[in-house]
Structure formats: C-alpha cells, structure tokens
Amino acid sequence: MPASTERIVGKSSKLREFKLTLLLLWKNNVSKIGLIVIAIFLFVCILGPVLAPRDPYAIDVSLAKIPPGARFWFGTDLLGRDIFSRMLHGAIISLASGLIIVGMGVFIGVTIGLISGFFHRSIGQILMRLPDIFLAFPTLVLAISLAVTFGPSLTNALIAMSLVYWPPFARLMYGETLSIMESDYVKFAKTLNQSPTRIMLRHVLPNAVSPIIIQASLDFGDAILLAAVLGFLGLGAQPPSPEWGAMVAQGRNYLFDFWWMSIIPGSAIFLVTLAFNFLGDGIRDALDPNIRRIKKAD
Amino acid sequence: MIRLLFKRLMLTLVVIWGVTTVSFITMHVLPRDVASAMVGPNATPEQLEKFRHDWGLDRPISEQYFNFYSRILKGDLGTSIRTHRSVVTELVDHFPATFELALAALLFGLIMGIPLGVFSALHRNKWFDHFNRVYSLLGVSIPNFWLGLLLLFFFYFKLNVFLPGHLSMHISLKRITGLVVLDSILRGNFRAFVDAVRHLVMPSFAVGLAVTGYISRQIRTSMIEILESDYIRAAKSRGIPFSVVLFKHALKNSLIPTVSILGVLVGRLLSGAIVAEVIFAWPGIGYVAYLSILKADQPMILGFTFFVAIVYSIVTFFVDITYGLLNPKIRHAMR
Numbered sequence: 001m002p003a004s005t006e007r008i009v010g011k012s013s014k015l016r017e018f019k020l021t022l023l024l025l026w027k028n029n030v031s032k033i034g035l036i037v038i039a040i041f042l043f044v045c046i047l048g049p050v051l052a053p054r055d056p057y058a059i060d061v062s063l064a065k066i067p068p069g070a071r072f073w074f075g076t077d078l079l080g081r082d083i084f085s086r087m088l089h090g091a092i093i094s095l096a097s098g099l100i101i102v103g104m105g106v107f108i109g110v111t112i113g114l115i116s117g118f119f120h121r122s123i124g125q126i127l128m129r130l131p132d133i134f135l136a137f138p139t140l141v142l143a144i145s146l147a148v149t150f151g152p153s154l155t156n157a158l159i160a161m162s163l164v165y166w167p168p169f170a171r172l173m174y175g176e177t178l179s180i181m182e183s184d185y186v187k188f189a190k191t192l193n194q195s196p197t198r199i200m201l202r203h204v205l206p207n208a209v210s211p212i213i214i215q216a217s218l219d220f221g222d223a224i225l226l227a228a229v230l231g232f233l234g235l236g237a238q239p240p241s242p243e244w245g246a247m248v249a250q251g252r253n254y255l256f257d258f259w260w261m262s263i264i265p266g267s268a269i270f271l272v273t274l275a276f277n278f279l280g281d282g283i284r285d286a287l288d289p290n291i292r293r294i295k296k297a298d
Numbered sequence: 299m300i301r302l303l304f305k306r307l308m309l310t311l312v313v314i315w316g317v318t319t320v321s322f323i324t325m326h327v328l329p330r331d332v333a334s335a336m337v338g339p340n341a342t343p344e345q346l347e348k349f350r351h352d353w354g355l356d357r358p359i360s361e362q363y364f365n366f367y368s369r370i371l372k373g374d375l376g377t378s379i380r381t382h383r384s385v386v387t388e389l390v391d392h393f394p395a396t397f398e399l400a401l402a403a404l405l406f407g408l409i410m411g412i413p414l415g416v417f418s419a420l421h422r423n424k425w426f427d428h429f430n431r432v433y434s435l436l437g438v439s440i441p442n443f444w445l446g447l448l449l450l451f452f453f454y455f456k457l458n459v460f461l462p463g464h465l466s467m468h469i470s471l472k473r474i475t476g477l478v479v480l481d482s483i484l485r486g487n488f489r490a491f492v493d494a495v496r497h498l499v500m501p502s503f504a505v506g507l508a509v510t511g512y513i514s515r516q517i518r519t520s521m522i523e524i525l526e527s528d529y530i531r532a533a534k535s536r537g538i539p540f541s542v543v544l545f546k547h548a549l550k551n552s553l554i555p556t557v558s559i560l561g562v563l564v565g566r567l568l569s570g571a572i573v574a575e576v577i578f579a580w581p582g583i584g585y586v587a588y589l590s591i592l593k594a595d596q597p598m599i600l601g602f603t604f605f606v607a608i609v610y611s612i613v614t615f616f617v618d619i620t621y622g623l624l625n626p627k628i629r630h631a632m633r
Contacts, residue, residue: 030428030431030432030435129312129316130316132309132312132313132316133312133313133316133320136313136314136316136607136610136611136614137603137606137607137610138564138565138566138568138569138606138610139565139569140568140569140572140573141568141569141572141602141603141606141607142603144572144587144591144599144603145599145600145602145603148590148591148594148596148599149596149599152591221439222438225439225441228441229441229443229573232441232443232573233573233576233588233591234591234592235591245441245443248441248443248444248447252443252447252577255447255450255451255455256451256455259451262444262447263444263447263448263451266441266443266444266447267444269441269444270439270440270441270444273439273440273441274435274436274439274440276439277435277438277439278435281431281435
C-alpha cells in the first residue's frame with residue numbers, strides 16, 4: 001500500500017473511532033450530565049462577566065448580609081457585594097487554574113518522561129527517581145509547602161500545584177516511550193541515523209499523545225478541586241478576588257448566621273468537579289475495548 | 299524476599315534523602331531572604347544577623363547542607379515561629395489526633411466501601427451498581443471543606459447531635475495515647491467516650507466519604523474479575539453454598555488488590571484530614587499546619603511536610619511488604 005493511501009485510511013478510521021467515543025459519551029447518562037454541566041460552566045466562564053448584574057467588587061455596607069432572594073439571587077456578603085455576580089466573575093479562575101495546572105503538569109511530565117524513556121539506560125535511571133521523590137508527598141501537603149515557601153498568591157499557588165502535578169504524567173510517558181521505542185518504526189528511524197530529537201518529537205511523542213490526553217482529562221476535576229482547597233486555605237487567590245474557594249473561606253466564620261456566603265460558592269466547586277469526574281468516568285468507559293466491541297457490532 | 303525487602307528499603311531511603319534535599323532547597327537556595335522570612339517582618343537588623351549566625355546561614359552552602367543533615371539526624375527540625383516551641387514537639391503532640399481521625403475515616407471507608415463494592419459486583423449494571431458509581435464519584439468530587447461546613451450547619455448548629463473540636467471543655471481525660479476515644483475506653487470513662495465519639499463522627503465522615511468511593515470501586519473491579527474465574531465456577535459446581543464461595547473465596551482474594559491501593563488511600567486520608575481538621579478545629583498536625591500558614595511559620599510548615607513525607611514513606615513501605623506477603627503470586631516469585 002502506498003504511504004499516502006495508508007495515511008488516509010488511518011485518518012478516517014481515527015475519525016470514526018473519535019466519533020464512536022463521542023457517541024458512547026452521549027449515550028451514557030452519567031457522562032451526558034457531566035457534558036451538559038461543563039457546557040454551562042464554560043458558557044459562564046466566557047460570558048459570566050457580561051451577564052453579571054452587579055459589580056463584583058462594589059462595596060455597599062447598607063446591602064450587607066442579605067439572604068438569597070429575588071433581588072440578590074445568591075444573597076450578599078459581609079461587605080454588601082452580590083455573591084451571584086462574584087461567582088460569575090470567579091468561574092474563569094477555576095477553569096484557568098485547572099487548565100494551567102494540568103497543562104503544566106503534562107508539559108513537565110511529558111518532557112521528563114520522554115527524555116528518561118529515550119535514554120533509559122543512562123540519564124533516565126536518575127531522572128525517573130524524581131517522580132518517586134515527589135510522589136512520596138501527598139499532593140496537597142507538597143503543594144501547601146511550596147505555596148507557603150513562594151508566598152501566598154494565585155500565581156505562586158499555580159506554580160506550586162504545577163510542580164506537584166507532573167510526576168504521574170512523567171511515569172505514564174516513560175512507560176509509553178519505552179514501549180514505543182521497541183516498535184519497528186523507531187528502530188528503522190534509528191538505522192536511518194535520525195537525530196534523537198527528531199525521533200522523540202516525530203515518532204515517539206505523536207504516538208503517546210492519546211493516553212496522555214486521556215489521563216489529563218481524568219485529572220481535570222481533581223486539579224480544580226486542589227486549586228479550590230488552596231484558595232480555601234488562603235494560599236491561592238487573595239481577597240478581594242472572587243475565587244470560589246476563597247469565597248468559602250471568607251464566609252465560613254459566619255456559617256451559622258449567614259450560611260449562603262460559604263455554602264453557595266462551595267456548591268459551585270462541587271458541581272463543576274463532579275461534572276468533570278462524571279465525564280472522566282464516561283471517557284474511561286467509552287475507551288474500554290469490551291464496551292467498544294459491543295457497540296461496533298450494533 | 300530479603301533481597302526485595304532490601305531493595306524496597308533502599309528506595310525508601312533514596313526517597314527520604316530526596317525529600318530532605320527538596321526541603322533544604324526550598325529553604326535555602328530559593329532567591330528569597332530566609333532570615334527575614336523566618337524571624338518575621340518586624341525584625342531588627344541585629345535580630346536578622348543573630349538569626350543568620352545561629353542557623354549558620356553566613357556559612358558556605360555545602361557546609362549548610364551538612365549541618366542541615368546533622369540537625370535532622372539529631373531530630374532537630376527547628377523552632378516554630380508561632381509558638382516558640384520545638385517543631386518536633388509540636389508534631390509529636392498533635393500527631394495522635396490526626397492518626398485517630400485518619401484511622402476512624404479509614405474504618406468508615408472499609409465498613410461502607412466493602413459491602414458497597416461486593417453488592418455492586420453481584421448486581422453489575424443494575425440500579426444498585428449505577429447508584430454506587432454515582433455515589434463514589436460524589437465522594438471524590440465533593441470538596442471536603444464544603445461537606446464539613448454542611449455537616450456543621452446541620453448536625454451541630456441545627457440538631458446539635460455532633461460537635462466540632464476534639465473533646466468538650468468540661469470533660470477531663472488524662473492522656474495515655476492521645477487518641478481520645480481509645481483513652482476514654484482505657485480509663486473506663488463512659489461520659490468521655492460518648493463525648494469523644496460525638497466529636498469524631500463529623501470529621502471522620504468528611505474524610506471517609508472519598509475513601510469509601512475508592513475502596514468500593516476497587517473491590518467491585520477485583521470482585522467481578524474473581525467471580526468469573528475458573529476456581530469460583532469450580533467451587534460453585536462442587537455445591538459449596540454461594541455465601542461461603544462469596545465470602546471465603548471471592549472476597550478474601552479481592553481484598554488483596556485493595557491492600558495495594560492503601561498507599562494511595564493514606565495520602566488521601568492525610569490530605570483530607572488536614573482540611574477536615576481546619577473545618578472542625580480538630581487539634582491534629584493539619585490544624586497546626588493551617589495556623590502556621592496564617593502566620594507564615596515556615597519552619598513549622600517544612601517540619602510538617604517532612605514529617606508527613608516520612609510517615610507516608612514508612613506506610614507505603616509496609617503496605618508494599620504486606621502486599622507481597624499476601625499475594626501468593628508475588629510470594630512464590632520471591633522464593
């Protein structure tokens with residue numbers, strides 16, 4: 001078969017596989033709910049600041065502590081700021097945190113895993129001890145420690161979380177690289193004396209992309225939750241930022257008198273994390289070869 | 299076996315070396331004035347100078363690295379800025395409370411998770427299985443600080459059944475182990491026992507909910523695999539009652555892979571405990587860490603991180619060894 005035909009066949013079958021995955025996700029009630037909630041969340045992230053009825057930072061003490069109602073849907077906080085508007089503005093912080101943490105985690109992890117796997121007899125042996133060391137800390141504990149060292153701010157918290165997020169990706173990429181290195185096309189490329197960089201970027205990396213993307217999508221909900229926890233502990237976004245975790249922390253001392261100040265922003269974190277985990281669960285199922293085979297036969 | 303043990307021990311030592319080095323780097327090499335961070339923002343130049351001298355910060359970096367190790371080997375992690383007590387003393391004082399909470403949460407997770415997993419496996423793809431799947435996903439998605447606030451609102455503020463904190467002020471209980479539920483039993487103090495349990499329920503639920511999900515999913519997966527295996531079919535065909543097959547053959551074997559996720563669970567338990575301790579004012583190391591975050595008490599935070607990493611490494615070491623001993627395949631391979 002000429003190379004060009006092979007590429008076309010390969011692409012169309014890949015497209016078909018992708019369509020099947022989407023279909024399976026939509027057929028699964030759990031992941032369907034996840035997809036719908038995520039769609040709403042993305043909508044809020046993009047249009048939230050436009051839709052917000054009030055200025056999220058406008059302080060008006062005469063409007064303070066108003067419970068949820070027709071005028072203020074989610075009530076107001078201690079300084080009279082509209083919680084609904086604040087949450088619409090804060091949505092993008094959660095989304096961006098998730099994207100940055102997972103994105104940086106993938107970038108660092110893939111780089112280290114790829115180099116370690118390619119030079120697995122020499123430098124890789126040493127480099128792959130790094131994830132072992134990082135995984136010796138529970139993620140949250142290491143993130144707290146780094147964030148404290150860097151000083152509390154959203155940027156520093158994001159750096160800290162990215163630094164704790166890469167080890168699983170490095171391990172995954174290392175394993176993938178090792179198995180791809182055994183394939184005939186990489187051996188062939190080696191006999192052609194192609195440079196290591198070229199082999200890594202042109203042959204190994206593209207073939208390891210899908211397991212990495214899958215893992216990243218499974219971790220997304222977890223990353224958003226971690227960011228919210230750091231925000232809650234006062235290590236992430238600082239006041240007056242409308243970050244959801246920080247809003248819960250600000251309201252928590254007034255829980256018994258003004259429950260809405262902490263409970264409502266917290267429920268948004270819960271819903272978004274749940275939606276991403278619902279979707280992740282559906283993705284895991286949709287890629288299960290047993291389920292795929294049954295559906296293909298239909 | 300001994301070779302494997304040795305190898306595993308060496309890895310643990312490498313990890314501990316790495317952990318201490320990471321601590322050293324974050325403390326000394328980052329482009330940040332450690333002395334002013336440690337002494338506090340209101341320090342006078344003389345205080346800063348004294349601090350640098352006391353901690354040997356005016357020495358070459360290699361000498362500092364060596365001194366750092368000799369301190370750690372002597373069990374000296376510095377002094378807390380917030381309380382002016384030794385970091386090690388603080389950690390040792392507060393660790394039992396965290397241990398108690400983590401243990402209660404793990405027990406809760408096992409008691410809830412195992413039956414859920416078994417039933418899900420037996421009724422695969424039926425409504426109970428779907429319910430359990432959603433329940434597990436809820437468990438791992440719920441921010442436990444938020445869950446904690448909800449619990450506080452309903453069970454403490456509205457109903458007043460469960461209480462935040464560790465033990466009520468009016469109850470006196472002399473410390474034996476530091477685990478108040480255990481101490482009250484050992485002392486035969488029934489009132490203290492009831493009080494301790496009322497305090498323990500909410501935080502252990504808040505931490506244990508996520509753990510339940512992990513355990514039930516793991517049990518379900520391994521149970522399904524085992525129920526379809528030949529030896530279960532053989533046992534059934536020999537006319538052994540299903541309950542015996544289920545509990546004696548299937549459940550016992552499906553617990554083995556669960557041991558292997560214990561390491562991950564301990565990480566989750568510790569992380570969860572930190573947040574739950576903050577919400578419920580539970581006086582464990584997580585609560586101490588939180589108070590230290592607020593005061594930028596860096597030696598305490600580093601000591602806390604180091605301590606948790608050591609505990610976590612030791613636990614995963616024993617989990618791996620136990621797994622090796624329990625799993626016949628690995629056990630035979632080691633001979």
